[in-house]
Amino acid sequence: MRRLAxxxxxxxxxxxxxxxxxxxxxxxxxxxxxxxxAALLRAVPDAVAAPLRDAGADAALAMTALLAGERDxxxxxxxxxxxxxxxxxxxxxxxRAIPAGQTRSYGEIAAALGDxxxxxxxxxxxxxxxxxxxxxxxxxxxxxxxxxxxSAPGGVATKLRMLEIERxxxxxxxxxxxx
Numbered sequence: 001m002r003r004l005a006x007x008x009x010x011x012x013x014x015x016x017x018x019x020x021x022x023x024x025x026x027x028x029x030x031x032x033x034x035x036x037x038a039a040l041l042r043a044v045p046d047a048v049a050a051p052l053r054d055a056g057a058d059a060a061l062a063m064t065a066l067l068a069g070e071r072d073x074x075x076x077x078x079x080x081x082x083x084x085x086x087x088x089x090x091x092x093x094x095x096r097a098i099p100a101g102q103t104r105s106y107g108e109i110a111a112a113l114g115d116x117x118x119x120x121x122x123x124x125x126x127x128x129x130x131x132x133x134x135x136x137x138x139x140x141x142x143x144x145x146x147x148x149x150x151s152a153p154g155g156v157a158t159k160l161r162m163l164e165i166e167r168x169x170x171x172x173x174x175x176x177x178x179x
Contacts, residue, residue: 002047002048003019004016006036013029019047021082023077023078024043027152035153066166074136084130094113096134103140105140106143107143123140139166
């Protein structure tokens with residue numbers, strides 16, 4: 001059985017679903033708790049509301065700490081990769097290897113996977129990322145350190161806020177330069 005719970009962070013109330021295999025999904029704050037819950041249930045329809053405990057509590061604690069600008073310990077969070085394809089899984093492993101406060105480009109991740117021409121596919125995989133925060137897709141930028149997209153609620157503004165919290169090493173002019 002997979003469980004669902006909300007937890008408070010510096011960017012608002014996030015939600016997560018977890019079970020015996022690990023975290024199954026994470027959602028950033030939506031327009032309301034109901035919207036956040038609905039988004040999470042689209043990813044994990046069998047999740048039921050429960051108090052945060054065990055692996056769920058540990059995951060929430062690590063994500064809350066990261067979003068408070070503290071040490072990143074999200075790498076220890078186990079993920080329930082059921083339904084995640086091999087390519088997406090490889091992209092998520094690469095994204096998880098990016099240290100807090102640093103960024104990589106879609107092209108750099110594609111090159112690390114062995115084919116720099118897969119940058120667009122990397123972007124698509126990260127756009128479908130069910131493990132936002134734990135798989136830090138916010139640390140992945142477009143070429144030239146431009147923001148690229150961010151499919152989570154709040155879009156690019158949320159991405160920039162998360163990078164700001166992590167004190168990412170980038171210049172604002174780079175992020176807002178035209179494509």
